Amino acid sequence: METLPPLNAVRAFEAVARTGGVAAAAKSLFVTHGAVSKQIHLLEDHLGVRLFMREGRQLVLTDEGRRFAEQTQRAFAELRKGVEWVKRRANQTRLVVSVVPSFAARWLVPRLVRFQERHPELELFINATMALADFSDGKVDVAIRYGRGKWPGLFVQPLLAPEYVPVCAPSLIDAPIHDPEQLAQMRLIHDDSHEQWVRWTQMVGTKTVDPYTGIVFDDFNVVLEAVLQGHGVALANRQFVTRELETGSLVQLIPNALCEAGFYFVCDPLRVDRDPVRLFRTWLTHEIQRDADRIRF
The missing domain is CATH 3.40.190.10 (Periplasmic binding protein-like II)
Structure with missing residues (x-):
């Protein structure tokens, strides 16, 4: 089986072919001019053919280089599609939940088996913490927070009103x-x-x-x-x-209940309709209603 050329050399070649020059390719790859030139020479040595030639001050593709450029561009396009598919797949099956520790231990964990039975395709990551989740980096999908529901710029839904x-x-x-x-x-x-x-x-x-x-x-x-x-x-x-x-x-001991603040479902409004987020929110709402019905009857 023929050994494939180094991927970095192929990336450098594809960038030069796409941008039309070594300087532009180096800028797009965030490397030096010399690094790109070295990779091109390495690739030509590996293939045993010239991929570029100079016409005056201009660098142009040879016939072999033009054919190889078409193939590498198609290959990179397919690779990008594959990466996007994997990312989408991960986003469709993974759910990271930041939750107040007391809510996690006393309410969420005892009920989680029902969520897993209903949605075995989802992979749950529970982060029990009092720290407010930062949704800007995309590492947390949803949070269950304790407070008064005032978190500007976020989707907020009341869950439980503690007594x-x-x-x-x-x-x-x-x-x-x-x-x-x-x-x-x-x-x-x-x-x-x-x-x-x-x-x-x-x-x-x-x-x-x-x-x-x-x-x-x-x-x-x-x-x-x-x-x-x-x-x-x-x-x-x-x-x-x-x-x-x-x-x-x-x-x-005494029926007098102190009612203050509450637990809220919180997430980035851009993520609220993502399947894992939507399914988890629907399940939470169902469980809370289930508890209310059990207490009532």
Whole structure:
């Protein structure tokens, strides 16, 4: 089998044939004039024929060079088509999701098997992070963010409106609690800062519960583990602890729920109609409605 010439030499030849000169070819390839000339000589030595000749100050293709130029241009055109096909195929089957860790662990992961069963052709990459995804570099397709939905220039769709309620392990209480003042005798556990408990105590109007006491953790999953271990009472999004409340491993102490901010589906508006993005958004909406129907009935 005949050995193919070096690809760099063929690229240099195709560029000279297309642009009409070594200087222009060097500029299009972002290399030096000398580098292009060297590759042309290398290719001519490999093929054993002259591909260019000079007519005065002008560099022109020989008959062999003209024929080879036509073939290489067709070959590069086909190669470009192949590259574009692979890129399109990758974009059609790959989905990168940036998601708040608590949402990922407590809501998304338990339901993902249903998405995978429905769309086995899609390859999911889940990036659990509090950092806001930068859509400009194309590395992230969609994000699930926590906030108030104000991200200018992006497609934003509300997903969940959290309801934060006080929960604890059943071993911490002897009887149901109905009065917020009773929480003054319990250790508070905080997610990231004291602010949520501050707002909750203000909402219910308690004067005896000090929202600045207790333990602060920087991750809700650790908060939940501490509560399950009986270390105190925490404010938890009811939608994130449904299973624990149903099984009795956690109890809700008081019905008063703090409702603030929310979880949102966010993406570049130019990508919202791409198949993987559209399918994932449709599935999220279906799952949220499914939960709402289950709670209602």
